[in-house]
Amino acid sequence: MNNSPGWASPGSAPSDEPDRGTQEQPGPQTAPDEPVAEQPTPPNWSKQQPPAGEWSSPAGIPAQGGARSRAGAIPHQGGWHGPQGDGGPVWGGGWSPVPPAAKPGVIPLRPLGVGEILDGAASTMRAHWRTVLGISLIVAAVSQTLITVVSGLWLPGRQPAPDAGSGPELRQALRDTGQALxxxxxxxxIGLLATLIATGLLTMVTSRAVLGRPVTTADAWKDARGQLPRLLGLLLLFPLMLFAVAAVGLAPGIILTSSGSLAPGLLLIVLGGLAGFVVSVWLAVRYSLASPALMLEKQGVIASMRRSAKLVRGSWWRVLGIQLLAFLIVALIESIIQIPATLIAFIVDGESLMDWANGTSDSTGWTFLIVIGIGAVISSALTFPISAGVTALLYMDQRIRREALDLELARAAGLSGYGTAPTGAAGSGTPTDTTPGS
Structure with a gap:
């Protein structure tokens, strides 16, 4: 085992060869009954170790860049745990279970599993339900009210399709199409702004919930308001980037089709569209952690995207799976609420579902829009915390795995035995003040 602080076993000699740290070293022999002098701690042993019973080495998680060097040996009653993790041998005693990780808030301070990330998002809603639902309801109600008013006053009603040879009807249809767009x-x-505000505020709520600290809507707004303009820039830049990727993929086929080569152009459009979709998904996952990085590290737009790319590197498929699972949960909740709300809207408004689907309904009344809006407010109030919470906890999990953020969070939470909290961490109580990895 390499001679790095926190990984060599107590009393072992320095060695650069693997699996040599625990071998017996030649030395003077003593009688069985002769007392053995206490050996001093070798200079390579790390002086700062996690306290007993508050941190455990996750099985199968290797050390990276020295950040997780404290996982090699854990002080525990009866001896020292080796780097094997759960059930590993103990120096100076018998077999003993590894103590559980500290859990000051909604998640244990160690690398998380998929279920723990989802449970952490749900636990945040349960522990701080007044703040979480208050933020979600206010943002959803205001944004959906504006959307309902715009839809009722701006969007044209559904009209029968005009005849192909009718000039005035065709011009009216074009005007209605432009108005609808x-x-x-x-x-x-409006929906983008609502998502921006909800994501920013709920990310700050989640960051405090991880430390087990109370948080109010005023606290979340105070922490988030300075970064909201940058978050807006990120949420505007990201769709534009994906649109540019799709345009680059489709452009050759469109140009070839417009030049007269219909069959090759259509084939190139299909292939280019498929390639653009794959690249867009790859970029979406690569930069999916930019939002919490921007909010919690107080970084700019480009810097937060670089941080996300660094954290996702090597874990792309895992991040994709967790984000996809969260998306499916959100879609399921929305469908459970919106489908009954739509049926109720048709019944209350007196419209025929078949006429609306065929486009022969005269208009969409205010009653219909209001009932649909109420369903959207309820679904958004439940899905905003899930999507924001999963993304924030996934960001923290990646930093725990790569940068030992769990130790910084333990200090910020005021757990005994982890040393003094960094300057500013105790005051804010959020992971905002932890130093990002280089």
Whole structure:
């Protein structure tokens, strides 16, 4: 075992060869009944070790860059645990279970499993339900009210399709189409702003919930408001980047099709679209942790994207799986609420579902839009905390695995035996003040 602080066993001699740290070293022989002099701690042994019973070495998690060097041996009653993790041998005593990890808040301070990330997001909602649901309901109610008003006043009603040879009807259809596109752009912008505010505030709530500290809506707003303009820039830049990737993939096929080569152009459009989709998914996962990095590390747009790329590197498939699972849960909750709300809207408004689907309904009334809006407010109030919480906890999990953020969080939470908290950590109580890995 390499001679690095925190990984060599107590009393072992320095060695650069693997599996040599625990071998017996030649020395003077003593009689069985002769007392053995206490050996001093070798200079290579780390002086700062986690306290007994508050941190355990996760099985199968290797040390990276020295950040996890304290996982090699854990002080425990009856001896020292070796680097084998759960059930490993103990020096100076018998077999003893590894003590559980410290859990000051909604997650244990160690690398997390998928279930623990999802449970942490749900536990945040349970532990701080007034703050979480208050933020989600306020943001969802205000944004959905604006969307309902824009949809009722701006978007045109459904009209029967015009005849192909009818000039005035065709011009009216074009005007309605342009009006519908403009209204959709406005509603999309409102939804984007709502997501921005909810994500920023709920990320700060999750960061305090990890430390087991109380948080109010005013606290979350105070922590998040300075970064909201940058978060807006990130949420605007990200869709533009994905749109540019899709445009680059489709452009050759569109150009070839417009030049007269229909069959090759269509084939190139399909292939380019598929390639653009794959690249877009790869980029979406690569930069999926940029939002919590921006909020918790107080970084800029480009710096937060670089941090996300660094944290995701080597764990792309894992991050994709967790984000996809969270997306499916959010979609399931939305469908459970929105489908009954839509059916109720048709019943209350007196519209025929078949007429609406065929596009022959005269208009969409205010009653219909209001009932749909109420369903959207309820679903958003439940899904905002899940999506924001999973992303924030996944970011913290990646930092725990790569940068030993669990020790910084333990100090910030005020756990005994972890040393003095870094300057500013005790005051804010969030992972904001932890130093990002280089």
């Amino acid at each position: 403009a209204g959709s752009a406005v509603t999309s912008l």
